[in-house]
Structures are given as C-alpha cells and as structure tokens.
Amino acid sequence: MRILVPIAHGSESLETVTLVNVLRRASIPVTLASIETETVVNATRDIRLVADAAVSDILRDDFDAIILPGGEKGAERLAQHRPLIEKLSAQRVAHRWYGAVCAAPALTLSPHGLLDGKQATCHPLFRDRLLHYVDQRVVLDGHCMTSQGPGTTMEFALAWVEKLAGDAERKRLTEEMLVHLH
Template identity: 25%
Template structure:
C-alpha cells in the first residue's frame, strides 16, 4: 500500500504525521511530498520539515491513497495548487482513496469535486463544505473512497480510519497495542 501525503507551507503537524506514523506502523509505504519550491516546508506552527520528495518527482498513479492535511494556510495552498487538485480528481475518477482532515476537505468544495459526497471537516469551514457537499458532524467519516476528519485533536482517529480501509482488524489492533491505545 503506497501513500503520498502532500505538504504545503502552513500544514498542521498532527494531521500530517499521525497518518504517516500509523500507516508506516501498519506496513505501508508513506511518502511526504513538498508542493513548495524545495523539500523544506514550514508547518502552521513554524516548524521546518524536510519532505521526502518534490511534487514533480512522483508518479502519483502508482499510489493507493493521497492525503490532504489541514493547517492554515496549508490547506488553502493545497486546494489552490492545480497539480494537487488534478491528482485528487484522478484518484476519485480511478476509484482510489483520498483522505483529508480539518480545512483540507475544502479542496472538494473549493474545486467542486465529488459534489454531494458526505464529508466532515473542521467546524470553521462547515458553511463552505455545505455549498456542494453534505456536512456530517462526526469525528471521521468514509464516503466511498473519500475519508475525512475534523481536526488535529482527532488526528489519530483519522489515521486509524484510513488504516481500516487497507489493513486487517488484527493488524490495526496490533498497532494500537504497540502504541498503548488498547
């Protein structure tokens, strides 16, 4: 299972690295992708992180999942990046998974992708989501191949909801036990 997680300046650390951690523990190949001018991306907390690769270096068609984290202004930078939007469209058109959390799900509403889908997101973007989608007031939600979450405080729930789509219940329980969650 191969995952690309997109990073833009202003990304939220917990929403990005909770899926990185959980999916790697499950055995996935997880690659962070800079959408900036180089590999160094600044979080919304002003921490500098070095991504694994640049956006122009990936062959996104070989992945099973892309993740759009939140964080301000990271999610705005991602939803306005034509390449990222085109990749999200490709994934949904080709029955592949897209996961997004916090303000990240506005990539769907802002670009009129997957209209009518049931999506959760941070409460601050609810009105925008409701323009073309059905807002679901739950911590995480799966609608077909779209996985969404509400925000940083529930980033681990989001990460495990993603993992549940790809790994067995036994593997998930093993990972949770290793993390002292059960």
C-alpha cells in the same frame, strides 16, 4: 501499496506527523511530498517538516491513497496547486482512496468538486463550506475519508490503516500505541 501525503507551507504539523507515523507503523509506504520548490516545509507551530520528494517529481506515479493534512494556510496552498488537484480528480474518477482532515476538506477538496455528492466532515470553523457536512470525528463515503482536526487525527490515521491494511493491523496498532478511542 503507496500512499501520498502532500504538504505545503502552513500544513498542520501534528496532523501530518500523526498520519505519516501511524501509516508507517503499519508498514504502509508513505511518500511525504512538498508542493513547494523546496523539500523543507514550514508547517504550523514553527515546525519544519522535511519531505521525501517534490510533488512535481512523483505526479506520474499511481497511489493507492492521497491524504491531505489540514492547516488553513497549507490547505489553501494545496488547493492552488493545479497538478495536485488534477491528481486528486483522477484518484476520485478511478475509485481510488483519497481524503483530508481539518481545513483541507473544505478549502482543498470542496472548491474543486472533490466532495460533490459525498458526506464529509471538517474542522467546525469551515462546516458552512461543505454541502453535506456531518458532525462526526471521521466520515467515510465511498473511497473518500474526512476528519475534523488535530484531535481526531489519530482516529483518522487508524481508520486509514483499517481500510488499507485490515482490521487486525488497526487493532494491533491501537494496542501497541495505547490508543483508547471513544
């Protein structure tokens, strides 16, 4: 199993780190990949993230899931990266997992038709950009999962663990990390 988490300058640092951390705690291999020319990405809140690879070096690889963190500027940059959008489109056509959190459903996925016919959520500030907005913390529709923002990312990450590694692994991590979801 292989998961891709692409990032750009302006990606939401809390969402990125939470996703990667929780998936790796479940022993799910995650590649944190930069769309930028460098692997050090200036994320939100003046936090620098160091990617494992450049997206351009791994585009030929297959991934079981591609998950986008939010951050308005980062989501806009991801949306402009044609090779990544083509990879996401291929992911959807192949019925493989993909998803996004915060601004990314509205600013990256939706403009490229990747949410067409799907119920999804995003940060409420961008809700008018989704055709089928659902006001829930995490929304699953087919092989697409979306979430609302930094405060819902732990829940989002654990939902990915459940889909990719099973309910028992999600429960184990929930207990280990002392997570109490509402």
